[in-house]
Amino acid sequence: MKITVNGTVQEVSAQTLDAALAELGYGDARVATALNANFVPAAMRASQSLEAGDQLEILAPKQGG
């Protein structure tokens, strides 16, 4: 199915958020996730199912002031 990952449409076969992260190459990366603008804690990713058209944000530590 197609979902939008950080603003770019991508094809994923994973059905859950944690599987999608692995499939997209994030593995054990230190990231936080939001699905359709709602925060999904790391502990909830395995039970968070995905649907076509979902908007996924994957954020990481960056420079800031």
Place this chain on the structure above:
Amino acid sequence: MPVFYETEIASPLMLGTALYPSPDVLADAFRRSGAGVATVSLRRESAGGGDFWELIRELDIPVLPNTAGCHSVREAVTTAHMAREVFDTDWIKLEVIGHADTLQPDPFGLVEAARILSEDGFRVFPYTTEDGVLAGKLLDAGCEVLMPWGAPIGTGRGLMNPYGLRTLRAQFPEVPMVVDAGLGLPSHAAQVMEMGFDAVLLNTAVAQAGDPAAMAEGFALALRAGKLAYDADPMEPRDMAQPSTPLMGLAVLE
């Protein structure tokens, strides 16, 4: 040294991590200044990142994640939750931006977000104005630190409203206060401390200097000078000249 939410930090210099010419220069600036807190953000990650987090861990000081760029309460609250997980801290520098050109805080959204986050267990550091009524509402919402601006973010203009800041300082003498944003020179930071504030938060003035590490040290020294001056109870300015050398014993030579 300043104490925020029961945590004492090692320096009144809170330093941003953006806009440096290189990671090495960033690390130098932190080392040479002894900055007490590093501010950080969350942004989209492409797979394979992670170097920045290692760099920050090596600084070995508390991190203060921000909600920079958030214009709504919902964005700021969601960003704060994501930051708490990634940075493993309940500290959050709360920015709810009200205007894209001035980057001034949206006071109404700020109070609402501060209340929601405080109830969710966050330790909120609100980026606010020098408005005393707004400050009172932020304290009522659960904030135990205030961060009034010196000038709009990134302008380097120094304190636009020293009178307003002095009034705010006097209105809430027990509340730890950080002047955040708009500082350009160490003299601005010294002025902040001379007025009795607890710390400054800055980024651009150091990161965009020709020699960021030297400028960072300059700020650290100015903060120390300003704090010493405040604690030393400065003289009152006066309008008329007053000789400092005694007149008693002056020779008659005419």
